[in-house]
Amino acid sequence: MGNGPSIFVRTPQEHLEHMWRGRSPLPYSCPPGHVRVYLLPEWTRGKNPMNEPWAALKNDFALEPTGELNLKKVKGKWALERCSAIDLERMQPFEEKYKGRLSLLALKVLADSKGIVWMYEPTPSEDTVSIRADRLRIVRQYDATVERILEATLGRISKLLDNGVVGESVSHYYPEYSGADPGLPNVPQKAHSEAAPKKENVGEAEGNKTSAALYQQQRQFVFLVALLFLFFSGALGRYSQFGRDLAFGW
Missing domain, CATH: 1.10.287 (Helix Hairpins)
Structure with missing residues (x-):
């Protein structure tokens, strides 16, 4: 875990394209001791994220023995610079009490009717944007050459x-x-x-x-x-x- 933004790891956009190809569908229900997370690479405050499930990255993350979710797992899975949970009731970012962790109580409050916790990536830094643009350009050129x-x-x-x-x-x-x-x-x-x-x-x-x-x-x-x-x-x-x-x- 812990793969941050780099030219050697997939960008969130690539993860989303990979998900659309349906190569690793999630099981029907979340396994015990896990929490299902839907993460939007882009999200605007006040907008209901549940209206765009097709645009969200999806995965089941193992919880800590205390029942908490370590956000490093989420960032490492999709090479994110930062990530934040969405408060569905107020349609605004959720401020976690313990930085980098979501408690079991917070997960229960944040989850929708299906037990899904919605998250998003705040606007990344210019360095991260530049790295991702460079990687996408290289990958697209590689794909064209292979074709x-x-x-x-x-x-x-x-x-x-x-x-x-x-x-x-x-x-x-x-x-x-x-x-x-x-x-x-x-x-x-x-x-x-x-x-x-x-x-x-x-x-x-x-x-x-x-x-x-x-x-x-x-x-x-x-x-x-x-x-x-x-x-x-x-x-x-x-x-x-x-x-x-x-x-x-x-």
Whole structure:
């Protein structure tokens, strides 16, 4: 815990986008010994936060043995500079008695009818705003680069597959000969024997083309296997996130 605003951790905006993708839905009910928190990255005093549940970050936080909620857990979860609870009755920030902690009594008073405590992040400092802007710019550029690489890779695979199909189709147009050559009717035996080396050359060329077609089919098969592996393993849609995990710390 305790990951503050940094270029190496997700911004609240990224956490919100991640939540919209529905990858880590909360359980139907809050586990025992926890409190469910909805946090708005932006909130205006006097405005009912419950009107915009889709804009809130959501998570269940474990309570201290005393029943208190340590706000460091909330700030560390979403890389916040500060956070404050919202008094739903007065529609204003709640002033906690013990700085950085919400007592069990305060949590009961602040919770809505579903037991959810609503919070928000007060306006961050200029340094934090600058750090988040830099990170978002880097991440967006990274996403765009990954997208271009993905499109280029799939385009290359598609081109190779098309070439393999065409090579295979063309090879079917070369007839196989047996016995007398139907392509040389009424040709004297001498002329026919003179044409034999030419036929051998044609057969050799056909063999080369067949080998090339087989090689192309092998490459096609390898690319198909690789593509299927990426698809079924989920890497095709997630490898950009793998890179983020390593490069950007999420």
